[in-house]
Amino acid sequence: GESVGLHLPTLSVQEGDNSIINCAYSNSASDYFIWYKQESGKGPQFIIDIRSNMDKRQGQRVTVLLNKTVKHLSLQIAATQPGDSAVYFCAESRASYDKVIFGPGTSLSVIP
Amino acid sequence: DTGVSQNPRHKITKRGQNVTFRCDPISEHNRLYWYRQTLGQGPEFLTYFQNEAQLEKSRLLSDRFSAERPKGSFSTLEIQRTEQGDSAMYLCASSRPGEVRVTEAFFGQGTRLTVV
Numbered sequence: 001g002e003s004v005g006l007h008l009p010t011l012s013v014q015e016g017d018n019s020i021i022n023c024a025y026s027n028s029a030s031d032y033f034i035w036y037k038q039e040s041g042k043g044p045q046f047i048i049d050i051r052s053n054m055d056k057r058q059g060q061r062v063t064v065l066l067n068k069t070v071k072h073l074s075l076q077i078a079a080t081q082p083g084d085s086a087v088y089f090c091a092e093s094r095a096s097y098d099k100v101i102f103g104p105g106t107s108l109s110v111i112p
Numbered sequence: 113d114t115g116v117s118q119n120p121r122h123k124i125t126k127r128g129q130n131v132t133f134r135c136d137p138i139s140e141h142n143r144l145y146w147y148r149q150t151l152g153q154g155p156e157f158l159t160y161f162q163n164e165a166q167l168e169k170s171r172l173l174s175d176r177f178s179a180e181r182p183k184g185s186f187s188t189l190e191i192q193r194t195e196q197g198d199s200a201m202y203l204c205a206s207s208r209p210g211e212v213r214v215t216e217a218f219f220g221q222g223t224r225l226t227v228v
Contacts, residue, residue, distance in 0.1 A: 042221055049216070102155045
């Protein structure tokens with residue numbers, strides 16, 4: 001079946017550097033693509049989303065890029081901080097009211 | 113704390129026993145979702161409600177699983193005759209469909225189930 005998956009299971013970055021987390025998806029019918037952050041012992045926390053008719057969206061220190069041609073999604077974190085250490089999940093939804101389907105996650109470790 | 117609340121946080125049960133988890137969503141949220149997460153994996157969708165109506169159930173939700181949301185507020189997830197494979201974190205999330213960021217579901221901290 002169609003699913004959302006990730007290229008890199010683990011990522012280590014130096015504090016202050018930029019981080020890029022990548023994700024490949026296969027469901028062309030998805031309308032929203034979302035990034036969640038999950039810290040140890042906590043539920044996933046919404047970071048940012050992007051609608052399928054957009055290719056870039058910026059938030060506070062984060063940018064999501066969507067390339068529909070190659071079905072690729074990425075999350076860029078600027079000036080990575082120790083508090084950014086967590087597992088990051090890309091996810092997709094067919095519609096604004098529909099359930100969210102998660103990918104397997106990338107663990108981000110920030111080196112002080 | 114006005115976030116999504118789940119109880120209990122941890123549950124250890126013997127194989128074959130029944131367990132029930134509770135989720136209290138954010139008060140103005142009419143959509144409520146249940147997910148299951150195993151170690152190292154992303155959450156897997158189980159079911160969701162709009163108010164008291166259960167709109168969709170995943171094929172992961174076997175006959176041993178049942179979810180209810182009788183008054184459109186809190187929800188319960190019951191697992192009957194638990195098996196070791198049921199060991200996982202059970203996450204609840206709620207959201208309110210609107211104009212902007214409707215995918216911004218808020219998750220609880222989950223109930224970790226261990227079946228021994």
